[in-house]
Amino acid sequence: MKNIAIVGLGLMGGSFAKAFIKYTNNNIFVYDIDKKSLEDGKNFGIREILNLEDLSKMDLTIICLNPNIIMNFVKENHKYFKNTVMDIAGVKNEVYPLIKSFESEGSFIYKSIHPMAGREIYGFKSSIDDLYKDASMIYVDELNEEEVFLFKSIGFSKFVKASCEVHDKMISFTSQLCHVISNAYILNDKSLNYDGFAAGSLKDMTRVAKINEKLWSELFLENRKFLLEDIDILIDNLKNIKNCLIYNDRKSLEDILLKGSNIRKKMW
Amino acid sequence: MKNIAIVGLGLMGGSFAKAFIKYTNNNIFVYDIDKKSLEDGKNFGIREILNLEDLSKMDLTIICLNPNIIMNFVKENHKYFKNTVMDIAGVKNEVYPLIKSFESEGSFIYKSIHPMAGREIYGFKSSIDDLYKDASMIYVDELNEEEVFLFKSIGFSKFVKASCEVHDKMISFTSQLCHVISNAYILNDKSLNYDGFAAGSLKDMTRVAKINEKLWSELFLENRKFLLEDIDILIDNLKNIKNCLIYNDRKSLEDILLKGSNIRKKMW
Known part of the structure; x- marks a missing residue:
């Protein structure tokens, strides 16, 4: 049983959280500035991260925010990152080198991913535990067996490696x-x-x-x-x-x- | 029980024929130059029109061909038309005035329609009895109650009157x-x-x-x-x-x- 943090409880992060809770037995923690979503999330078994320092207790952190907000979040909080940190940015050319530059300080391993799924409605209220069913996962950095197993267990059925370009x-x-x-x-x-x-x-x-x-x-x-x-x-x-x-x-x-x-x- | 002729046993005509047979108790006759489709159609209870003169025995004839072929067909065979004749051309500006000009000779009533349904596969083999389920019927000329009832019985749920333009x-x-x-x-x-x-x-x-x-x-x-x-x-x-x-x-x-x-x- 691992500790997984989701940063950003919108459509994508909310769907990750719901799916991990439904299909795996990991502990799911979430950080979001929107208190309403966090309250709703508790009904699904999501635990709130009250103090960002607690990110250092996570085995895996997945950042599910808009690209610019990801970059701001990482600049401010990378000092708390431990073990593996992933971002799901839909465009990699700016986000990737920024996070990679902090990885070199040695406290965490960075792996950039992009789950190919979505809906035309947004927010935690639109998130569903089967959003990633039969979806493709694009990954920039090699995923290990455990990570592939984790994503397969919530529905991903295809894994494609690609450079940022x-x-x-x-x-x-x-x-x-x-x-x-x-x-x-x-x-x-x-x-x-x-x-x-x-x-x-x-x-x-x-x-x-x-x-x-x-x-x-x-x-x-x-x-x-x-x-x-x-x-x-x-x-x-x-x-x-x-x-x-x-x-x-x-x-x-x-x-x-x-x-x-x-x-x-x-x-x- | 009426005699209904379908001219052209492709996706649209085939779906009309199958639907009329499944959902109404009218006699369904078909004219097509493709003998293979006609043979297949017989398995669904479709009767072949061997002689175009027999179109004069129909209560309703629906022409389901490409626009240019509709125009050629009408030019050659309008002398056999009786009672009500409809075309389903997807563009009306050339087809409509041509058929209308023959109507004035007095042997048939012309009503132009366009069923808003389709599939991205073609031919009688792709036709289905539920193609028109919940579809919209655009009509240029007023349909009477019996005609509306007929189309509703095979699934049309909306009727919109529009000029050709x-x-x-x-x-x-x-x-x-x-x-x-x-x-x-x-x-x-x-x-x-x-x-x-x-x-x-x-x-x-x-x-x-x-x-x-x-x-x-x-x-x-x-x-x-x-x-x-x-x-x-x-x-x-x-x-x-x-x-x-x-x-x-x-x-x-x-x-x-x-x-x-x-x-x-x-x-x-």
Whole structure:
């Protein structure tokens, strides 16, 4: 039985806490500045960390905050870190080197992870013990057998190692661009007149337009190099389709759609 | 007990046929040039129309073909039409006036409909008796009580009247643009490396990239006036987000995302 601390009891941290309590027999401690979530958490068996010095008693600490808040938290509290400390930041390029720099002082081992799961609703109230069921875990630093077992026990079914650079580059396309497009799509005067005119595609296309604007603005801006590249690729693709429409070029349009269709069939 | 003819035994027509057989006690006849589908259809109780003259014995004929094929079919066979004839074309601006012009000869009543349902797989083999469960029916011409009852009995739960112009304008946004974006999204070299880096958003975003390229090219081109407008709105929205990223403008980015998020929350 280990002591696991979750810092930040939002959607991701709350789901970790609920899942560890349901599926493992570890002691789960939580630090959060939101007292309401902590009170709610107690009903699930979560124990509160009242004094940040107690982080030094933890076998594993997982920091589940927005990237900038992770960095501030680590700057102020790394002196209490012991054993293994993980962060779940959705963009690694700024967070990773910062925490790594404190690791060299020798009091803790840093392992950066990114659980590929989420919901379009937020906060501890939206957290669920099965958020990570069948999810993929991206990890930057080698996980040991015990850690893999821990994550598997709460549902993770795939583990992918990636450098910070590869992580950020791929996440731009597999997640961030979806959120950008979904939002850009909905900003059309027709949106609020959709009722009765839509089948499933509009609903799916715009699902993640429901977004935590503060978290995602931060993620987009910290990853803007890759995200701008992906937005430009998409705009170029749209211009190609536009040209087919403008010049009534059915053959080229069919070729484009067939190419996209064939790629998608190889994916799912 | 009525005689209902389905012309075209693909996804939509096949699903109408299966649903009418399962949920009503009408006689269901089908015309298709694909003998394989007709043979399969017989296992579901579908009867084949061997001679197009027999269309004159129908109480209701529903034409479920691609728009251009609908127009060719109607030009050649309208002389056999009797009682009520419907088409399900996904774009109305060319199909509707053509069929309407033959109606004036007096042998049949024309009612144009568009069932808002679909799947990203095609053909009779993909048709299902519950495709229209909880779907919306857009109709151009007033449906009588008996027709509404018929469609309700196979699952339609919403009926929306729209002119051809309003139909085409709304469909551009609620359906066609989704298919355009989904396809434009997938045409990125990163697509085939997605495995392990994606949660649900990429899968939802690109679901309808699996597309029948011949049908959808036709639909896009016939509706290009509205579709080009909607593509341009989306590109403008993307450029606004791009500018926020380029100028590191967090406040404007948050404002855009919050606006989109609030619109989506009003929809679903």
